[in-house]
Amino acid sequence: MKNYIPLIVTQILNIKLYTLFRVKGKDINNHGNQTYYFSYDGLHNNNDEINVDLELQNKILTGKAEIIYPKNPKKIPQNINTNDIEINAIINRFKLGDLTLAEWKFVYYLITKNNSKNEKQIIDFEEFEYLYHYQGNTVTKEKQILNSLIEKQILIAYKNKENRKTEITFSNKLLDNIRKTGYKYKLKNIINFRCKATFPFYDYLVYQLKNENFETIELTLKEFKKTCSLNNKSYLRYSSLKNKVINPVINDINDSLSKNKYGLRVYLEEIKDNQKVIGLKINIIRKEKL
Incomplete structure (x- = not known):
């Protein structure tokens, strides 16, 4: 039944392929602030069905998710193998600062498009939109990302072109964050991350793993926050840090492995002093592509 559900949803609602859905209001917290695709969207293998979660389908059918039509629903980027582009893991990617989820995704898009370290690069927001399920159909949203990254000294300037x-x-x-290290992973491993902290933390784990298939690392809570590009004064209560950052980050990484069938599997243990959690023990396992 699983493979037919997206098609059934499109038939009931009388909508087209490539239609986008975004969960409304308070339900965003349950599913992540992202856009969901149903049926084949041109970026995934046509044997895959995207987001067939029953709870989400019920939200769509009961009107708790809004339907979004792209400007050009059939204009899918020609190079769908972009997902296979390799990224060099940089241990200090967190030094880029405290970015929003959209900004982290955009930065990684820039990194994959500019692996030759050119000072200037022409990028395509339409491709970025499809790769990361991001809706930026208005110039205002694009400007917000660009201007914010200039304020954070990640970009110097930008100039709008056609299309x-x-x-x-x-x-x-x-x-400085675009360089060769020999420790690589693919864009598809991170493309669906829902937590902004996962991006720099995933880099950190790959770099720590290096060329091995198993590694155990221990981090104090302060070190964990640092690798996630978080201010040490944030999430002062461990319960808040665990619920808002640790669990979402671990779920992001493990869910990516479940989807792609290879990548990293992470197991976490709490390090305690009496009853107080003072650090994290993280077991990292690399699962190779068969």
Whole structure:
């Protein structure tokens, strides 16, 4: 039944393929602030069915999810193998600062598009939109990301081109984060992350793993926050840190492995002093592509 559910949903609602859904209001917290695709969207293998979660389907059928039609629903990027582009893991990616989820995704898009470390790069917001399930159909949303990244000294300037293309000037801060290390992973491993802290933390884990298939690391809570690009004064209560960051980050990483069939599997143990949690023991397992 699983493979037919998205098709049934599209028939009941009388909608087209490539239709996008975004969960409304308070339900966003349950499913992540992202856009959901039903049926084949041109970016995934046509044997895959995207987001067939029953709870989400019920929200769509009962009107608790809004339907979004892209401007050009059939204009899918030609190079659907972009997901297989390899990224070099940089241990100090967290030094880019406290970015929003959309900004982290955009930064990783820039990194994959500019692996030759050019100072200037022309990027395509339409491709970014499809890769990361991001809705930025208005110029205002795109400007917000670009201007914010300039304020955070990650970009220096940008110039709008035709067809939602933009010429971007990289800062040295970002260029330093585009270099060869030999410790790589693919864009598809991170493309569906829902927590902003997962992006720099995943880099950290890959770098710690290096070329091995298993590694155990221990981090104090302060060190964990640092690798996640979080201010040490945030989430002062462990219960808040666990619920808002630790669990979502671990779920992001493990869910990615479940979807792609290879990547990282992470097991976490709490390090305690009496009853107080003072750190985390993290077992990292790499599962190779068969």
